[in-house]
Amino acid sequence: MLVTSGRQLIFSVFAIVVLALLASVVAWYMGPASQRILVVFFVSLIAVVAIGVYSGNSGILSFGHVSFMAIGAYASSLLTVPAMMKAATLPKLPEWLASTEMGLLPAIVIALLFTALIAVVTGVIFGKLEGSAATIATLGLLIITHGVIIGWRDVTRGSGSFFGVPRETTLVVAMVGAVVALVVARLYRDSISGLKLRASRENAIAASAVGVNIRRERLIAWVLSAMLMALSGALMAHFLGAFSPKSFYFTVTFHLLAMLIVGGMTTVTGAIAGSVLITIVTEILRHLEGGFSLGFIDVPQIFGTTQIGIALLILFAMFKKSDGLLGLKEWEERLIKFTHPAVSQQSLGAVEPAGFLTAQGMTMRFGGLTAVDKVDFLLKPGEIVGLIGPNGSGKTTLLNMLSGVLEASEGTFKIGDIVLDGVPSHFIAEHGIARTFQNIRLFGHLSVYQNVLVAALSTNGGEHAHGRTQSALARMGMSQFADMEAGTLSYGDQRRVEIARALACQPSLLFLDEPAAGMNREETDALMDMLRSLTKDLGIGILLVDHDLKLINQLCDRISVLNEGKLIAQGTPAEIRKNPAVIEAYLGTSSEQHQ
């Protein structure tokens, strides 16, 4: 299922096809040299968008994708090289492979499936890593694959040239391959999976907290991009007719990443622009590399001019346009307004009868510091419980444990009968607990609508996702901001979007970490009315962390008080106001002044 307007996609696909056809016709008229350049461009473009599918959407730069290109090249070549040639050049091949002689299309299909298999295995392993650790792991993949290819002589001819590959990648074949890859990448970007992955790139903790299973989404992108890389590798092999392990190593990795980084990693438009630019620059510099004359001065041969030129372009992009020349939006997203589907709004009440949240002995240690110490806690649907305490008393840490953002050092907690100890936060969101964050965690470069839609799509099986999204935005008074980039909103509006996003999960329990921070008195009062209506109309239970004691006193049915990680009091606002331990630890000498 797609999450963008059909009009944008139709324009995008139309433009891709027209541009590819136009370029092919022009190259056809210009002769064989231009055709060769265009074939290499198309095949490289497939690889660039392929890396973009994973790196652009997940935000994890991959140095290892060229491995899949190599696997595609060797696999499809082994399946297509004539049996006689294999008998002469690869005498130790297993019999079934030695006698196999396929056409290009079936060979590519099998090569892609084989690559997908390897990608599933490596993706599951790498999925455990985050950020730069994941990037370094992909570098390891490149080096290991290269080593395996060199070492597996009986099948690959080791470091020698693998030749005799049928040259079947014509201009038309390369063009069709590129169009397919571009359309797949474009559709993936605005698929449900693509949107969830882009949300996780913006903020992984928040994405998980609204129900996104980040590992699963990364794996999907990894496998899809690996298959596109294999397509590129296979087409390259069948264009060159001969290649070696060196053809799929650092140099090509550098070129492809340069195209992606310079153009813009997150969009298909950026991948195309970067590929065009780097191809043109490479062609120009290749001609100049051997030395040239400016008329009054002869410039001598400078070894590595092309690489230096490309590296300078990367540096320029990093300094001046860190999101790439084309930025973070597709061209059609800039030109064509997204119209939200007209759907009936949905109730935001929990689908299933909600259970109590019960927590016992919750403890969190950070090294020698015990931030939360054996805290018991209860939250029922339909009630509002305040959690207060001086700065650093452990409120946010407790909330993080109960929402799966942090794994407790000790203690157990459950919603209804479902034990939630040690489960990831997307699992907790799927079981009816939604939250907001003290330091706002929106998906800054996604629209307000997309921010909320991600949550709706990731919970309750994604049912009526647009209806829930529109209901949540309407309830928070944010419908008119739906198309704005979330990161551009004012502080107070961002907090409202965060609450709308949490509501779209149809939670039975809602944790709010300082929701009134950054709001003026009027806005805070409006927020109070809204929170009351959530408990009254929808039966949602709210856990409210805030330093605004007026808000807490007026709104909460019960209050729990933490001090230095320990629960020092629980009771109604009236009881808490009179509690001597609270007065001493938190309220100072007089409780009245805080009412």
Ligand SMILES: Nc1ncnc2c1ncn2[C@@H]1O[C@H](COP(=O)(O)OP(=O)(O)OP(=O)(O)O)[C@@H](O)[C@H]1O
């Ligand atoms: N990831 C962490 N690593 C180490 N120490 C941490 C971490 N998170 C919190 N702490 C420490 O745990 C203690 C409790 O912090 P926490 O943020 O939960 O308090 P809080 O009551 O929410 O404070 P505030 O009202 O200022 O938000 C503090 O001493 C804090 O420095």
